[in-house]
Amino acid sequence: SQQGEEDPQALSIQEGENATMNCSYKTSINNLQWYRQNSGRGLVHLILIRSNEREKHSGRLRVTLDTSKKSSSLLITASRAADTASYFCATWNSGGYQKVTFGIGTKLQVIP
Amino acid sequence: GAGVSQSPRYKVAKRGQDVALRCDPISGHVSLFWYQQALGQGPEFLTYFQNEAQLDKSGLPSDRFFAERPEGSVSTLKIQRTQQEDSAVYLCASSLSAIITVRGGSYNEQFFGPGTRLTVL
Numbered sequence: 001s002q003q004g005e006e007d008p009q010a011l012s013i014q015e016g017e018n019a020t021m022n023c024s025y026k027t028s029i030n031n032l033q034w035y036r037q038n039s040g041r042g043l044v045h046l047i048l049i050r051s052n053e054r055e056k057h058s059g060r061l062r063v064t065l066d067t068s069k070k071s072s073s074l075l076i077t078a079s080r081a082a083d084t085a086s087y088f089c090a091t092w093n094s095g096g097y098q099k100v101t102f103g104i105g106t107k108l109q110v111i112p
Numbered sequence: 113g114a115g116v117s118q119s120p121r122y123k124v125a126k127r128g129q130d131v132a133l134r135c136d137p138i139s140g141h142v143s144l145f146w147y148q149q150a151l152g153q154g155p156e157f158l159t160y161f162q163n164e165a166q167l168d169k170s171g172l173p174s175d176r177f178f179a180e181r182p183e184g185s186v187s188t189l190k191i192q193r194t195q196q197e198d199s200a201v202y203l204c205a206s207s208l209s210a211i212i213t214v215r216g217g218s219y220n221e222q223f224f225g226p227g228t229r230l231t232v233l
Contacts, residue, residue, distance in 0.1 A: 031219060043155070043203065043224040088154045092219065097143075097167065098210040100222060102154035 006089060006106040014111050019076040021106040023089030024069075030092050032065055033100070034074050038085035046074075046087075081112045114138075116225035118204050124231045125194045133189045133228045137206030144187050145210075145222060146179055147203040155203050161187060162210065194232045201227040 007022045031050045037043045049056045049065045056063045062075040086105045092098050117136045125131050137144050143162055147155035157171040163184040181187040191198055205222040
């Protein structure tokens with residue numbers, strides 16, 4: 001079963017605009033990750049934020065995490081056509097091994 | 113090779129046929145995962161190997177699904193008597209090690225292969 005739910009499920013923006021995607025999850029986590037998937041490069045890990053962090057940046061990406069609300073957001077600034085892809089949040093649950101559970105994804109289209 | 117490879121990339125099977133999907137992980141990666149991704153959904157966990165040991169197979173949807181990694185490197189996911197609901201992309205991922213040695217310790221990234229798209233007619 002899917003751990004997270006992304007919101008919105010689909011998003012269409014103009015090149016240069018910012019894109020914000022949200023993710024909610026259900027159980028306690030060690031960390032939360034965001035992945036990108038497109039037909040050209042498959043599923044690629046973008047960024048990881050630990051449960052004791054509130055915000056993290058990587059290039060044009062900004063991730064926030066609110067463990068009290070069990071939610072995270074991914075902001076892509078100054079979007080490019082090449083950012084067109086599906087974006088998934090994924091969680092690594094506490095205990096055992098690093099079992100990653102994915103959400104259902106947000107399909108982002110950036111229009112040139 | 114530099115990344116995780118999977119073969120075949122596409123497989124069309126008639127209902128009832130058996131299929132075998134292959135995954136070549138990154139050399140030296142101890143942990144290997146299989147995921148199933150239905151159209152419009154996120155990947156769902158199927159099974160996990162640490163070296164040759166299958167430590168978690170809780171995600172396998174039925175006893176028609178079987179995975180092995182006999183020498184701790186290449187892995188094969190076999191689906192017997194395929195059904196239409198088995199149609200999906202099957203993703204393989206590998207990482208240095210998925211074992212959590214320290215609570216909240218470092219995370220080893222999973223690297224994904226391109227997937228095998230299985231269509232059952």
